[in-house]
Amino acid sequence: MPQQLIATKLFFRNYLVFTLVVSFVHFLLFHLRYEMVWFIAAVDSVLSVFLLNFALLSLYYVIRYARTESLTSHSSIRNSVIAGVLLVSAWLFSTQWILQQLFATHPVYTAFLQGSLALRFIAGLFVASLVYLSFFLSIYQSSVQEAAQRESELKVLLQKTELQALKNQLNPHFIYNSLNSISALTLYSPDKAREMVGLLSDFLRIALRQDAMQTTTLEEEINNIALYLQIEKVRFEEKLHWSFELDPRLNEARIPALILQPVFENAVKHGVQQMEGSSTVVLRAFTADDKLVLEVENGFDPRFKKFKGEGVGLENIRNRMHLIYGSSQHVSAGAAGSVFLVRLTMPLVFAHSSKK
């Protein structure tokens, strides 16, 4: 990821600038305040500060690869304090040793060095906590941003799936064809036209009310399917028949709203409409292994079309079922002879829960 690389580069540059500033302050302090020879002050400041900041750099990786939540826990803070003290002690010991070796011939300086150890330790701790805090804040901020971005991406994905699912619940051709039928009925059977306007309105009211995550009772869903079939019956007349084989104990079971709609639309479009004679669409609802099973069966003429059991419609049903139930659902479809069967299996739920 180039963006992360740029961020890393920027981080190291800032850190270097910070290190230089600290060592310059250190130099000025020793040279001007303690009137140390400029050469010795320079070596002391560069050596001390660079060594310390180099050692502290390791903290960055410790914080970066720890989980954000765990960083703020008590034990984590205690551990950081202990690690900081140990790090600063080790640094102090090694710098003191090196400087002592370098300037062994300057007794005034070595005496000063011994006398300033406590001060150096406190200054070291101060710089270490400053560095730790800034590391922590920058990493914390970026991880919060990342999480927010991931969440918004997920949200967009969910909305897309929801929208697609909704679009597929309502087939515009069904509406156009129905309106055409109504238009015709006004000419020779105004009563029937009026009745059909009522049916279509009821159907649309239910269909437009739903969102993709919504569930309904099986009974309501079946009432709505009956509404749909009554509307299609006006178009197809004696060609279209249906039968529902239901267990009344399942009436209150909850299922995704309008999930059967596209299944019945397919059954009418590819089954009933394509047949020469009349044809019956069968709906069965039962339980198997404590799961709710819905089966829709329709006849088709294998001489005119082969069904391979997979279509866009089914894919959408599958997506929507997945959105609501995760992996505890199953959608299957297949043809045997001249019968096409779609089976939806989902958790058997009775409690009212319209949203996940």
Place this chain on the structure above:
Amino acid sequence: MEKKIRALIIEDEAPARHLLTSFLQQYPQIEVVAQCSDGFEGARMIMEQKPELIFLDIQMPRINGFEMLELLRGEDLPLIIFTTAYDEFAIKSFDYNTCDYLLKPISNERFNKAVDKALEKLATRPVQAENALKVAEQAMGVGRFLERIVIRSGNQIAVVLCDDILYLEASDDYVIIHTPQEQWVKKQTLRFYEEKLKPAEFVRVHRSFILKVSAVSRIEPYSKDAYIAILHNGNKVAVSKAGYTRLKEVLGF
């Protein structure tokens, strides 16, 4: 008495047929000679009745409106007004000047416009049947590939599913369609099927052959630049050098 214009309605839904006939009552010069409820009946009635104008639904049982027209290749075709609730895919490819279409729900106003235009065309020049056929053939390939081929032999109409085809063979103005059980003769060009059949399943392997890839058992060299494909059922099909290359591409070897 002036000769009436003979019209045919091909539409599977009764209410939609009612609507068209009632709209047509405004035109005393047009006589509805028959109403058909599917493409089979429609094809038969066009050949029997020779109407000058038809209203043709696209989605119908058994065979659709486009397939019905393609079936009548070589016949005198009437002027066609398509009716459909679908405004995507195929209909977008229509050339407005050669064919008209009515979107359901059909308004009286729009209906009159289409019929007036049709009457004008019928009065001024002979029907250009080839145009409607071309529109239908084009529309068949829009959006998806063919799933089946509709064939007419005499008064019989047969439907061959593409899944059942082994290979297609060109023979003069005809294409011979070979299935494991039968051979069908269809008035069409091999080039048409090269475009309309699923390219992942059917490959033009020779000037005279389109082969279904999954029907091939093995391929053997025949001469320097030619091969021969041996099918699972023992049939042999000639494969040219170029065809061999195309076959290799699809099979990915």
